[in-house]
Amino acid sequence: MSLEQLIAGTAKVLSEKELEEKLKLGRPLRIKLGVDPTAPDIHLGHTVAIEKLRQFQKLGHTAVLIIGDFTATVGDPTGRSTARPPITREEVLANAETYTTQAFKILDPEKTEVVYNGEWFNKMTYVEVLKLNARVTMQQMLQREDFKTRLAEGKEVRLHEIQYPIMQGWDSVMVRSDVEIGGTDQLFNILVGRDFQKEEGMPQQVVMLMPLLEGLDGVKKMSKSSGNYVGVSEPATEMVNKLMSISDELMDKYYLMLLGESRDENAHPRDAKLELARRIAARYHDDASAEEAVKLWIERAAGNQESGATEVPLSEFSGEFTVLSLASTAFEVGFNLKKSNGELKKQAIAPGAIQLNGEKLTDPNATVSVAEGDVLRLSKKHTVKFV
Known part of the structure; x- marks a missing residue:
């Protein structure tokens, strides 16, 4: 063993x-x-x-x-x-x-x-x-x-x-x-x-x-010269903020290489990423500082998402959607905009513009459901809140 x-x-x-x-x-x-x-x-x-x-x-x-x-x-x-x-x-x-x-x-x-x-x-x-x-x-x-x-x-x-x-x-x-x-x-x-x-x-x-650890960009080796690093002496809030910006694929590598284990596959990717950020911040600071940093990130993410969000009735979004169909329906219900599947995939989903409660949705065919209070960011100018 x-x-x-x-x-x-x-x-x-x-x-x-x-x-x-x-x-x-x-x-x-x-x-x-x-x-x-x-x-x-x-x-x-x-x-x-x-x-x-x-x-x-x-x-x-x-x-x-x-x-x-x-x-x-x-x-x-x-x-x-x-x-x-x-x-x-x-x-x-x-x-x-x-x-x-x-x-x-x-x-x-x-x-x-x-x-x-x-x-x-x-x-x-x-x-x-x-x-x-x-x-x-x-x-x-x-x-x-x-x-x-x-x-x-x-x-x-x-x-x-x-x-x-x-x-x-x-x-x-x-x-x-x-x-x-x-x-x-x-x-x-x-x-x-x-x-x-x-x-x-x-x-x-x-x-x-x-293996050499990729930086926050997921491409180059982590280094100060590339600006894609997390310093172990940085404040806990800075650590959490930086780690929450990484991709899901990179998150899996960080779990294995920095914690020596695999992430909980049953947890929502955002929750798994928060746990990764919390544990790393706690390792170099303490549990209280890490918990506070995570709390601040959640509050900030919620505030950013809800600011200027257009309220849409949850009844229009019952059941499961794919990321693609959810984005299409939200654009139409919230802003009376009809977007083609090709346009959504290329301009919104692939670059990570579609975010549910701060979590990027980059797989157009992934199934997703929404609940009351959830916030869906469709673009810089278009965000909806389900009520």
Whole structure:
């Protein structure tokens, strides 16, 4: 059962058989997650790997959180089209303090080892660095997609960037990790760690890759630069407001990746989304703040919907409708407007303009029924309230 829990929500595990064998060793495993605190705040995208780390903790294993006070000054080149701007160690240490505070809102501090990789890298001599470099070929490094792409485009690859996978791999040796967790873009770096462990005569770590979390737009990876993020230090009201804007499809991913479970299929999508937003807000704040934020969102949504709504008799809408037939009837009863099915699908339903009590209705063939007091938004200028 524990194996199924740990694999759920992952993008790839190399390999499941190795992980199963390690779980049978009868001792707490050492689960490594390396983070480079290049910024003081983290968002929900960062927490995906931390949530998985917490699952291991709940099963009695040890989380090893590596703070890259040394590697952060080099900068991870993964996914970069240019070299990262340099950051001082003082900035890294200041960021690490707030980063770990936020991470411990998820992790159990008593089951977490926090180590700084500057503890070993700052002590290495130049000869030791050269010997470590000699273990990896240039051909291996140039297999990385980001390096290959930059070279093909005539963009520079700085020599210090090539050191990054080597350093991340050596971290695995120094902390004797049994499992390393990372994003799908970290596969190359984690495999270097496996190679180093084998050369050192150590059992090789299992590679556990987590999918990259899409942002609020459901398209791009969550990031501050894209403006599609939810910061874990944001107020509870801001968290709830942002999370209520996501699509139903994205909601299912957030449930699995951020809470480690599936949503209640019997619940109305809006109620399920509210529960997701409430639980995430409560995790980073408290239950009272989360409940108040949800209450404010409901009140605001109801106020926005009812403002300027045209009242229509509920008797005209008895029984079940499809979203398409409900919208068509509401336009005709409320505003004496006849809309073709094609027009409704293209201009109202597909873009999410049709909303029942704040919940977008994007499937024209889905069945829906309405009750007294419900508010149906048909467009920016057309809203009806059933009385």
